[in-house]
Amino acid sequence: METAAPPIVTSDSNLYITTDELKPYVSEPSKNYKEDYNQLIKAGTVYISIISSIEIPLICLAIYAVYSLIKLHHSAPVFVINLLASDLIQIVCMLLFTSPSMWTISLTTMMWTSYTGFYFMTCIAIERYVLISHPVWHRSQRSVKCFVCTSLTGWLLPFILIIIFLLLLSFDIIPDFILIEILFYMPLIFYAVIIVCFVGSCRSLSHSISLTPVKKQLVLAPLFFVLMSYTFLILPINILLIVRNNNTSSLFRFTGVLYLLNPLVDCLLYVFMRSDAENIIRTPHCCSRLKRVETEMGQTTSTDVQR
Template sequence: MTEDQITYNQSDRSYSSNVSVDSFSSLRPKEWELYKSFLEKQSFARSVFVWILSVVEIPIMLFSLYALCCLIKSQRTASVFVIHLILSDLIQLICVILMTWERTFMLLAAYLYTVIVGVYFMAFVAFERYLLVSHPIWHKTHQTLKSSCLISLIIWFVPLIFGSIRPPDLYFEFLWVSVALWIPYPVIILCFVGTWRGLSHAISLTPQKRRMILGTLFLVMLSYTFIILPYSIVCLFNHITDDKFWLNLSFQKVYRFVRCLLRLNPLADCLLYLFMRTDAADLLPSLHCCRRSDTHQISVRYTTRTTQPSS
């Protein structure tokens, strides 16, 4: 029975220190049956959730990647970071789909690797928007397509700093995952506040462009706060607690719920495409004011016709 118990948790606990056998032996038979039943139901629900989510997210991500690649022709360097962000999200989704069949350490490491990469690309999207507002001349002269590609290449190697390579696998402990996810958060907040203040001095930007830039940063900060940050907190809490607390059903439910929120991160990142479009500021208000504008046009036409002098 001990081997069966370990197989339920060896892919969920930390890669370097799995749940010990003594922790399982401390469970009573009824507690172990409830714990086993919960894991079986959760595994089925997770598979259904992942497949439903993949049907929605994959077409949206492929469309966003194609549309953002088209924006490269107009020298929009920020779209380079968004392209790599959505590409990392696509790899995340592929790893999650493969884990519905078999959960291996390599797939879990690849998933966490792309999660960390995506978070740092989110930070660079926010930082690029800040430079566009606060230092527009420097941004125009230094932020080129080649420099954006070079920075993106460096970001793909950042997660190796927080992982430990034990050939042939790559391992991420919960502590270092939490640290890696916490670092970009102050950068995103500072960029949002700095951009908010800088927009009041940006005379050359139109009001529509200002709303588009601020909307990009707000979406990045919102998705990070409610999707990435809870998972980082749970990882840190998981590191400082013992194995017995890990086997608590209440903690397991919270941990599973936070992981489901993390699955929604690729869908939130795809919404950045709307704010990277040149006509996004015109597109979004038209969706809400379509009927009002049509009614206004009809009334204007009617009044112009009635006021025309008769020949």
């Protein structure tokens, strides 16, 4: 007699998803993937509610602030706005994880917005690299049509790929574990592009003699910020999903918490879009310089007293 499969626990101990509600996986490795996805939401309903209540107002405020820069300075931080919009949708999907009836659609939407966010983070890195390495070409190709086409591609392409992925998964055209393996390895491609852009930008800035050190930091700051965010908040959970070690459930919960903090950190990109960003970056240097001067004055005073 065939026994029923045990329920799979999701984000809350009272919420269960039985294996009958999900498409049965064919191969043994693919069973680990279901467990991995359940580990993504082990942070708990309380934590998700708290972090969402903080992130949603901040992201809405950041979107409004970045949009106001377009009217004030006639600039177009379009990719930052799109990134924040994808983060906002992703946070709403996090809240839907607490409802068993909405688990599938919320997971699908979260996958879509996650890859949309990866796309726009890569676009920010590429745009910054082109701005630094090829400023003349960047100025000539900077148009509304280009931004609109790139933004639409960022939203439509991941959506189409996710739909194709689900169809292939449903009809068993390609083995499940191969499809999910591709899904988990794709973020590494975005990460590689961001690293290449960062290294290329650093090399270009090292040969520049017309920019002051503070100006160089200001130009490179958004790209460095995107790289650090991707490295420490997004990449850890992706690596654990690829490794699929059964003894890393606590690591899955920890890296899941880091991943959920990514939308909150993305709001800080607004700082680097401000016209007074140079003053913000210069402030720590001024404070350290003032502290160094005070220390030197104190040492001079103590030397005079000893004399």
